Amino acid sequence: DFPSGYTGYHNHREMVAELNQTVTDHGALVKLSSIGKSYENRDLWALKISDNAGTDENEPEVLFTCNQHAREHLTVEMCLRIIKQYTDGYATNPTIKNLVDSREIWVIPSVNPDGAEYDIASGTFRAWRKNRQGQGTDPNRNWGYQWGCCGGSSGSPSSETYRGPSAFSAPETQRVRDFVNGRVVGGVQQIKTHIDWHTYSELILWPYGYTYNDTAPGLDATQANVFATLGRRMAALNNYTPQQSSDLYVTDGSVNDWMWNAHKIWSYTFEMYPKSASGTSGFYPRDTAIAPQTARNDSAVELFLSYSDCAPRIIGRTC
Numbered sequence: 001d002f003p004s005g006y007t008g009y010h011n012h013r014e015m016v017a018e019l020n021q022t023v024t025d026h027g028a029l030v031k032l033s034s035i036g037k038s039y040e041n042r043d044l045w046a047l048k049i050s051d052n053a054g055t056d057e058n059e060p061e062v063l064f065t066c067n068q069h070a071r072e073h074l075t076v077e078m079c080l081r082i083i084k085q086y087t088d089g090y091a092t093n094p095t096i097k098n099l100v101d102s103r104e105i106w107v108i109p110s111v112n113p114d115g116a117e118y119d120i121a122s123g124t125f126r127a128w129r130k131n132r133q134g135q136g137t138d139p140n141r142n143w144g145y146q147w148g149c150c151g152g153s154s155g156s157p158s159s160e161t162y163r164g165p166s167a168f169s170a171p172e173t174q175r176v177r178d179f180v181n182g183r184v185v186g187g188v189q190q191i192k193t194h195i196d197w198h199t200y201s202e203l204i205l206w207p208y209g210y211t212y213n214d215t216a217p218g219l220d221a222t223q224a225n226v227f228a229t230l231g232r233r234m235a236a237l238n239n240y241t242p243q244q245s246s247d248l249y250v251t252d253g254s255v256n257d258w259m260w261n262a263h264k265i266w267s268y269t270f271e272m273y274p275k276s277a278s279g280t281s282g283f284y285p286r287d288t289a290i291a292p293q294t295a296r297n298d299s300a301v302e303l304f305l306s307y308s309d310c311a312p313r314i315i316g317r318t319c
């Protein structure tokens, strides 16, 4: 479990309990389902938030994924914050009510529960990043677009950025892939926007990660402008630094590149607090940081949801 000074973080059992409590408290506003199992057979939970959540309504869909990287525990708290904001806030905040009534919001609070549990299992942090398959696969190098193309991952199983033996070799990325593929209804992908939450460095990142070029096959100048404009607008609200993923470093097989190329989902990575730290200490802010550093993203998430019906509206275009 989490050591003292960190007990405010949710371990897997506590996270599941929180999801079940949300269902108890908010009935028809939420629907909890498993999208399948992790490598070690833990459920990968997805909570849907919308009016008439039990019905697939013709409303733009939004996906939030957290905890691809095991040690990035603050991201689980961020997904739980989004769940709390858009369920508890429904009755009292008209802006939240309008967003929940006009969208279907999917939240996957932990993509890598095996790794997250392994990181805390000994009672002291192991600084574990990957899943628990063999020596571990980095889920964020295992997605199927430009997998292993460009020196943005490693072929060595012991590496922190091991891409796996093949694209989608990790059960966790397979399950999220299948979930997203399953949201194609009548030939149209219902999910319009996505944020994948990470720590740390306080950044907002957008595709592509596999190339330094601003435009590339499947991503033209207008689309790059939409990504950058919405990214900068959100960064103005949370004071993160907005940039194309590859401005940080080249990554191949990342979730953002796949979400965009395969489905044209406007897909971002948010790297949360802290801005900088010495080594792996940055992954372990004390639990006193949870409330301020998750609430810090409330307005960026609200802006994101408001544009989730048509992100190009941010540059004056229609969909």
Ligand SMILES: NS(=O)(=O)N[C@@H](CCC(=O)O)C(=O)O
Pocket (backbone or CB within 6 Å): 069, 072, 140, 198, 199, 200, 205, 209, 245, 246, 248, 249, 251, 254, 256, 269, 271
């Ligand atoms: N959270 S992290 O691992 O330190 N940074 C992410 C950055 C993601 C990206 O550049 O798309 C990664 O390398 O997968």
Ligand SMILES: [Ca+2]
Pocket (backbone or CB within 6 Å): 050, 051, 052, 053, 057, 059, 100, 101, 102, 103, 104
């Ligand atoms: Ca609805």
Ligand SMILES: [Ca+2]
Pocket (backbone or CB within 6 Å): 056, 057, 058, 059, 061, 104, 190
């Ligand atoms: Ca729908």
Ligand SMILES: [Zn+2]
Pocket (backbone or CB within 6 Å): 068, 069, 072, 197, 198, 199
């Ligand atoms: Zn990460």
